Amino acid sequence: MSEHSLPQTPRQIWMGLLARAPAARLAELCPDLPPHEVLRAPEVGAVMVEGRIGGTGQPFNLGEMTVTRCALRVGSLVGHAYVQGRDKDHARRAAVLDALLQGDQAARYRRQVLDVLQAEETTARATRAAKAAATKVEFFTLVRGDDQ
Amino acid sequence: MYVAVKGGERAIENAHAWLAEERRGDPGIAEMSIAQIRAQLALAVNRVMAEGSLYDPDLAALAIKQARGDLIEAVFLIRAYRTTLPRLGSSCPIETAQMAVIRRISATYKDLPGGQVLGPTFDYTHRLLDFKLAAEGEMPPPPAPTAPASCEDVPHVTAMLNRDGMIQTELRGTATPPDLTRTPMELPANRALRLQAITRGDEGFILSMAYSTQRGYGRTHAFVGELRIGTVAVAMEIAELGFAVDIGAIEVTECETVNQFTGSKTEPPQFTRGYGLVFGQTERKAIAMSLVDRALRWRELGEDFVGAPAQDEEFVLMHADNVQATGFLEHIKLPHYVDFQAELELVRRLRAEALATQEAAE
Structure with missing residues (x-):
């Protein structure tokens, strides 16, 4: 199994949620940033996305995606x-x-940001899944002849 | 040979100024925004991401705008930009079995777990121009109907065939795949390298290669076992942290063909597989990719090489890239004055000799 299909730790879950969130929405939910010391300034780069041959086999390179990374310190938390x-x-x-979610204010940021993002992501996914479900083909067989 | 020629700076500057004006077109017509291109020309954006080999819808939309809708030029712009980015790493292989599918169909099974989900498809439309779209101020269409959905993963069709040993298996591996953006492609290429070259290859070229196999040039008897489109999470191992996290999500199209195979010197009769995986909603390309992948597997499956173009790895892989092809094709329009002078001299001399011989003979 791949790493990300294993159960995730809370930190893995929130990092994923923050990464997938629309940037503008994240800014709305958390407009003010506390003072922080930048360890690695935001840097734009590319990550090679791998697929698997036949969906399950050996990895191959599918193409790159743009990714921005950053590392910083808030108080003693990295x-x-x-x-x-x-x-x-x-x-x-x-x-x-x-950083904040590792600290003693975690509960507050969880409520203010994570719970909202999670709910919105779930809604967005459910909406698309529900539209897809409406296009599921219901086959019916015409009865030919009769057994009676 | 072509030589550097000086001069023409002003002509070039003015040509570029005119290009900028033409690109914008009539200023009396509203300008297109990147968001509009991304949202309303989404399939063009997908194609530019797939062939540009960089998943970033905003950048692809910008490239389309700058290239005046010339998609190969847009792909070129994306490829050029990509070279300026540092490589931050490689993702964990995406798990398409966990895809949030918006479309999933099988041509081999009518009833299958997860069902036949049509999604937002052009199939079954009548291909009649809709003149309502030509009218200004169109009302947005109402939201599409919904139905109760299950949130379970949709299993792969090939996994069902696998259970009976009726189809060749793809064993999970962890080998680091070759990367043609890092090391120039060398032939013979393994399947991973071939798939990388095909997924970023020109859609028209891959389509024609696939079509040629269907018309008999290296026939592979393909059924679409499954075609699925949807969103998958992309995770990456973060060295600083020592664990993997999701860094985003991408939309991909996956096609698996199931191919009749009567057995060969080395393999028993069973179904074999062709695989297509492409960025975005790119169904034509993904189906074509899986046919070409299967045709190129003749050697490992012990089939005969019948001389079909789609079986010829060098022919397919070395001609699939539209940026490379455009570069070489279009360079012949650049000044070749010195070459041509030499040609002119040669033809003059040959002609004079030929005429002299003819006169002597008469």
């Missing part, structure tokens, strides 16, 4: 972010939140 796209503010905000 936060990291690797987020899809080229938005440096997104990476910085995600890294700050990664």
Whole structure:
């Protein structure tokens, strides 16, 4: 099994949620960033995305995606972010939140940010799944002849 | 040979100024935004991401705008930009079995777990121009109907065939795949390298290669075992942390063909597989990719090489890239004055000799 299909730790879950969140929405939910010391300034780069031959076999290189990373310190807590796209503010905000969520204010940021993002992501997914479900083909067989 | 020629700076500058004006077109017509291109020309954006080999819808939309809708030029812009980015690493292989599918169909089984899900498809449309779209101020269509959905993963069709040993298996591996963006492609290529070259190859070229196999040039008797489109999470091992996290999610199209195979010197009769996986909603490309992949597997499956173009690895892989092809094709329009002078001299001399011989003979 791959690493990410194993049960995830809370930190893995929140880092994923912050990375997948729309940058503008994250900024709305957490507009003010506390003072922080930048360890690695937001940097835009590319990650090679791998697929598997036949969906299950040997890895192959599918193509790259843009990713922005950032590392910083809030007080004594180090936060990291690797987020899809080229938005440096997104990476910085995600890294700050990664640090804050390890601290004693975690419960507050969980409520203010994570719970909201999680709910919105779930809704967005469910909406698409429900539209897909409406296009599922219901086969019916015409009765030919009769047994009676 | 072509030589550097000086001069023409002003002509070039003015040509570029005019290009900028033409690109914008009539200023009386509203300008297109990147968001509009991304949202309303999404399939063009997908194609540019797939062939540009960089997943970033905003960048692809920008490239389309800058290239005036010339998609190969847009792919070129994306490839050029990509070279400026540092490589931060490689992802964990994406798990398409965990895809949030919006479309999933099988041509081999009518009833299958997860069902036949059509998704937002052009199939079954009548291909009649819709003149309502030509009218300004179109009302947005109402939201599409919904139905109760299960949130379970949709199993792969080939996994069902695998249970009976009726189909060749793809064993899970961890080998680091070759990367043609890092090391120039060398032939013979293994399957991983071939798939990388095909997934970023020109859609038209891959389509024609696939079509040629269907018309008999290296026939592989393909059924679409499964075609699925949807979103998958992308995870990456973060060295600083020592564990993997999701860094985003991408939309991909996956096609698996199931191919009749009567057995060969080395393999028993069983179904074999062709595989296509492409960024975005790119169904035509993914199906074509899986046919070409299967045709190129003749050697490992112990089939005969019948001389079909789609079986010829060098022919397919070395001609699939539209940026490379465009570069070489279009360079012949650049100044070749010195070459041509030499040609002119040669033809003049040969002609004079030929005429002299003819006169002597008469």
